[in-house]
Structures are given as structure tokens and as C-alpha cells.
Amino acid sequence: MRVVIIGGGVPAAVHAWTAVRRGHTVTQLDDGAPIAGSGALRAGSVAAADLARAAHALWLWRELGGRVPGVGFRLSGSITVARTPAELAVAEAAAGAADAAEREFTLLEPERARALEPALRGPLLAGLHCGADAVLTPQQAVPALRAHLSGTGRYTARGALARALTETPDGVLIRADDGSALAADIALLCPSPGRDALARELTGAGPVPRVRAQRLRTGPLERRPDAILADGDQFRHRPGYPREPVARLTAEQAQTAAAAEFGMHVLAVPRLDGGLTLGATGEPAPFPAELAEPAAEHLLAVAGELLDTELTVRGRWAEVATAVESEPWRAPSGRILVLGSAGPDATLLAPAAAEAAADDLGL
Structure with a gap:
């Protein structure tokens, strides 16, 4: 046809x-x-x-x-980094949940997380590895x-x-x-x-309801991660984690001002050019015309801490997606x-x- x-x-x-x-x-x-x-x-x-x-x-x-x-x-897998006790509680609950095997969740102690992903150099209490991510x-x-x-x-x-x-x-x-x-x-x-x-x-x-994501593209890294890396704020924004520890995380641990304002979690996605795509924000419409500098600064700061390196920006853009x-x-x-x-x-x-x-x- x-x-x-x-x-x-x-x-x-x-x-x-x-x-x-x-x-x-x-x-x-x-x-x-x-x-x-x-x-x-x-x-x-x-x-x-x-x-x-x-x-x-x-x-x-x-x-x-x-x-x-x-x-x-x-098929890169991902590691969501727990850097506080409240984030660790979510990671432990996710790794122990009934569907953990189906989600390919494994809780990694810091040494195992760094052995699996040598580019991960910053401080952490544990890493929640997901083998199903790509x-x-x-x-x-x-x-x-x-x-x-x-x-x-x-x-x-x-x-x-x-x-x-x-x-x-x-x-x-x-x-x-x-x-x-x-x-x-x-x-x-x-x-x-x-x-x-x-x-x-x-x-x-x-x-339909829309959200705007702001993203950054970095230059090539000497130690680029092979896995997707995320900070503990991802637990707040993805639906696949146990609700009760996520609710406690939300109640007990405040986000930074930028992360709270722009609905952010930090996601570092490896690119074939040797750099990273950093995101993401989730700003609901209507969107301001300008891209938010505090959001970019937060992405760079947190990703830089996870990798213990200074990141350079080679590109910046915003994209609109449907929220539902x-x-x-x-x-x-x-x-x-x-x-x-x-x-x-x-x-x-x-x-x-x-x-x-x-x-x-x-x-």
C-alpha cells in the first residue's frame, strides 16, 4: 500500500x-x-x-x-546516584521491591558503582543500577x-x-x-x-498539556561515562519507584531552588561524539521566552560533581514535549x-x- x-x-x-x-x-x-x-x-x-x-x-x-x-x-544501563540517606532509602526500597528483577534494578555500594562506571568519581552512598536502560x-x-x-x-x-x-x-x-x-x-x-x-x-x-525541557551538550570528556547517570532527584520524577520512600524523600529533603523551580532532575546521557547531553527540566506552559540560566548552572554543577570534572558547554536548546x-x-x-x-x-x-x-x- x-x-x-x-x-x-x-x-x-x-x-x-x-x-x-x-x-x-x-x-x-x-x-x-x-x-x-x-x-x-x-x-x-x-x-x-x-x-x-x-x-x-x-x-x-x-x-x-x-x-x-x-x-x-x-544497551548502556543507568546508575541513579544516591548521595543522601533519604535518596538511599528510595534506592534500597527499589532494589528490594517485588518487580526489581523485572526492572533489572541492583543496588551497588560505592566501590561497585565506580568499578562498573569508572567515570563516576563524585561522593555517593550507593548507586541504583538499571540494566534495562539504553x-x-x-x-x-x-x-x-x-x-x-x-x-x-x-x-x-x-x-x-x-x-x-x-x-x-x-x-x-x-x-x-x-x-x-x-x-x-x-x-x-x-x-x-x-x-x-x-x-x-x-x-x-x-x-494537550505541555512541558519544556532545557538541555545542554558538553564537549568531549577525557572520562566519558558509558552508562546514563542520574542524580537522586530522578526518584521524584519517574513513576517506577516505590511510593512511600519517594514521598518521604519529597517531604524530608528540599531540592535546590533551581531544581524546585524548573521541575528538574539531572540526567547525563553519553553521546557518540564523546560528550554528554544534560537535562532535564519540566517547566509547565506557559514558558518564558528566555532559557533559564539557574537551570543550566544546576545541570553543570551536579553533573560535574558526579564526574568530579569541569564540564564545558558546546550547545544549548529547549524542546517541548507532551506531559501526558x-x-x-x-x-x-x-x-x-x-x-x-x-x-x-x-x-x-x-x-x-x-x-x-x-x-x-x-x-
Whole structure:
């Protein structure tokens, strides 16, 4: 079948990959929005209801990464560093929970944590290791996927924005902002935050809550970690940790002013260029126009303490994500599917979402 995919970024590229792998011809319309994401695939700290889906998505990422090495997929694991007694209590509870094996949680004493990740040089009481977590570099993964798909002869990418979709007796007619029109059997919309006007027009849905993440890119490090590193504030922001010790952590241990104001936890994600992507903030809309200097200073200070090194900034950006998940919408004819949001784990869950969408559309 002729499939048109509308949207960019990692999820849209993975949907294109899935459709081409199933034997269909794909045209992708992408308006060239910046490719976002830290590249951290945190399968081990999702909500309990999402564990099976996350594990399946990670298995699909491993298969995809094996076929397209340029996406930069690495099963890196992660270490969340506990530096206070309250953080240690959460780490101990997580490692002792009934689902710890499923999440691949292991509590490491400081010496074991540093042996596993020699770049981890700062003070710590323990490290919660998660073997289920992985990494890719979104800005590299999308071009690599597109180049691979182009080599199949059944994929074309066009720099255009879809303005209207009309169902016809034979399928769907897509009109683009460059004046062109495309005929397809199936149209799949992958709306991104702030670029969802067409999706809302089709579905009648209102805008979804959004958050803004500020990120930094460092220069190459002499001792770059291979694992994802996180500070103890991650326990406050990911749903996969036991509730009672997290509640005690929140009540007993105040965050720094910047971390509290911008909804922050520090995440250091290794990049293939030898540096790190640092994040993340979770500012709710409306966002101020300027990027917050205290947030950047907090990211650099905490990451520098974890690694016992001074970090240099080579790039800085902000990206907007949906704060919650939403269900996909399908036209009664079954020819148009508007994807819902996968929330903060959109990149991790992209292969599983693409598989489910292809099954739903009969691809």
C-alpha cells in the first residue's frame, strides 16, 4: 500500500521503518522541525502498567539498532546516584521491591558503582543500577534511518507541511503547503507539540498539556561515562519507584531552588561524539521566552560533581514535549490514523507504538 507519514522526529522515522519493513511504500512529509530528545531510553523506571510494553519496545530497538547501526543504539544501563540517606532509602526500597528483577534494578555500594562506571568519581552512598536502560542519539538516529530506508527504493522524504487531508473513494488526498498533492491508501499523522493543528482539526481534540525541557551538550570528556547517570532527584520524577520512600524523600529533603523551580532532575546521557547531553527540566506552559540560566548552572554543577570534572558547554536548546499520554484516533474509514502522545517516553515506546499502529491499520 501507499502510506504517507506526516511528521518528523524519531517516532515518525520509526513508523516509516515499520511500514517499509512490512512491504509498503512510504512518503514522509516533514516540515524540518528540530529533532528533540535526550536519547535516554529509560525502560526500567516506567510505570508498572507500562513495563511489558517498554520491554517489548526495547527489544524492537535492539533489532532495529542491529540492522541500522547508525542509529547509535547501545544497551548502556543507568546508575541513579544516591548521595543522601533519604535518596538511599528510595534506592534500597527499589532494589528490594517485588518487580526489581523485572526492572533489572541492583543496588551497588560505592566501590561497585565506580568499578562498573569508572567515570563516576563524585561522593555517593550507593548507586541504583538499571540494566534495562539504553541510549541512542536522536539527531543521528533519524538521518541514519532515513538513509537506510531510502536504499530500499520504497521510501521518500519530502520537506513539506501537510495542510489538509481529504478522504476519497480510493484512499486519502494530502495537500501540502508547497501546493502539491499526494494520493495515498493510508495517512498516518505523528503530530508534535505545537505542530498539531491539523491533528486537532481532524479529531476535534483540544490542546494537550505541555512541558519544556532545557538541555545542554558538553564537549568531549577525557572520562566519558558509558552508562546514563542520574542524580537522586530522578526518584521524584519517574513513576517506577516505590511510593512511600519517594514521598518521604519529597517531604524530608528540599531540592535546590533551581531544581524546585524548573521541575528538574539531572540526567547525563553519553553521546557518540564523546560528550554528554544534560537535562532535564519540566517547566509547565506557559514558558518564558528566555532559557533559564539557574537551570543550566544546576545541570553543570551536579553533573560535574558526579564526574568530579569541569564540564564545558558546546550547545544549548529547549524542546517541548507532551506531559501526558493520549490515545490514537482513527477515521471511521480506517484510512487515517492520528497518533496519540506517548508522553515523556515517546522515543522509548516508538517501535511498540509503530507496531500497534501498523496492526491497527492492517499494514
